[in-house]
Amino acid sequence: GNSAPQDSANPLTVNGILGESVTLSLKLPAHDDIQSITWLHNGKSVTFILPKAAPDVRVSVTDTERKHRLQITENYSLLLSNLTAVDTGLYCAQITMQTSTEFSCYTLQIFRRLRNLRITNHTRLSEIGTCEIHLTCSVENSNDSLLRWHVVGNTSINEANLTVSWDPRNSSDQKYTCIAENPVSNISFSVSTQSLCKGVLNTKNHPDTKWIIIVVTAILMCIIITIGLFVWRKKGCLWRTGKGRE
Template sequence: MARTLTVLKSPTPSSTAKSMIRLIQSLTLVSFLGPGNSVSEASSTPPVVNGVLRESVTLPSNFPVKENISSITWLHKGNSVIFIWPKEAKIQVTDPTRKDRLNIIESYSLQLNNLTMADAGHYRAQITTSTSFLYTDYNLQIFRRLSNLQVAYHTKLSENSTCEIQLTCSVENPNDNVSFRWEVAGNTFHSEANLSVAWNPKSLSEETYTCIAENPVSNLSSSVSDKSVCKGVINGKNEYLDIRWIIIVVVLTCIFFIALILIFVQRKKVAGFFQFSTQQTQCPGELPDSVPSH
């Protein structure tokens, strides 16, 4: 039957003194280990555990269950944070600043809740038995979850009528060990936050670029297409061309009508001239008939 561990969070002075005596006795047991006893070796590179700010993380104890355990202590940066007496089913939180955020769960693993940046660092689980002194090490890192991924772009029309695109990817917490990469069709295209590409308006193709931001505890992504971001600059060019053609058409139309008016006026003048000339040629022949006879 499983035994219930009692957590002692607010000990009396006398019980605190007893606890410290037991702690000292347990820690000094290693000095009295005789022949045949063993001490575990620390790993030169402790495994890294990633925690999320304001969330929880568990550090496994990795101790053999069948061992006759006298005491267990968890240390952070060399200082004891919690002490356990399995036989007495008691737990003493030795770091009062974290008394409400530390729990011992299955197999004496340490659970830290509501993580802060101060919780990062080296942790050691240390166990004392009648025949051995064992420990397990971890390096805890704390990260924020990434948020507010944004993709900004700047476009311009080059001399050869292609749309040049400058893409920039950013997050709200850029210092949380963030890496960026750009993917096209699921394949990594570029491994930086900034990306420069071009799109030809004459081409019928359209490419989608996906920015992925990630750190050890989270990732975000956002996509844009070259055709969509170039729409404004291409439409601006077309509007300029439309206005230019409208002006050309209006000017040509005005010239055409002015030419028609000039032709019409010129024809009127020619017609008037010929009519006047006809009248002049008829007048000398009519004069003798108009003179009275004597």
């Protein structure tokens, strides 16, 4: 019969999640003369269906390595479970009729669900009293993810690193949000300038412990020396007074 490919030149892209399931739907043509349906993965048969056959012989899984992960639904769609990286690629349902053949195709992409978003920071106090903050955002399985920062004024910066300068004397508390996203998931985490700068600002407001020890030690030494001189002078006066009486 005649071959009339349909949708094979422009397959629909479907995103699957690693370890989860995905269904590649099949919309059958309005014909009652369908002889067979073959699901192909990268040109190789994975299931063969005879719609008019008895139920117990209607579906055959031809991909023996994945037979426990491939299922055919009631409308002959293809269900793949426990997705792995080997499941990516081009899937086509070849629908064979008495006088023609039609195709319904998908490109399946597999992505990991993002998790464990982390923000590391390095904060210091500048000479002019501003808090200088360097932020780095990272996420597990980041090969296929986009990292960006959402900052004040609905501005987005498409980088993992962000450096900001915050002056607590002239600015209110500001929030910075790191967002990680890929085609199947997104996660975010926020930090505030006030919480990040709390440590360095406290350092500014409170003298260094080392200097406190030095100052206290110096004061104590002065007190001891003063008392010593006072006692020495008093003893000297008593000695001279006693000698004069003799």
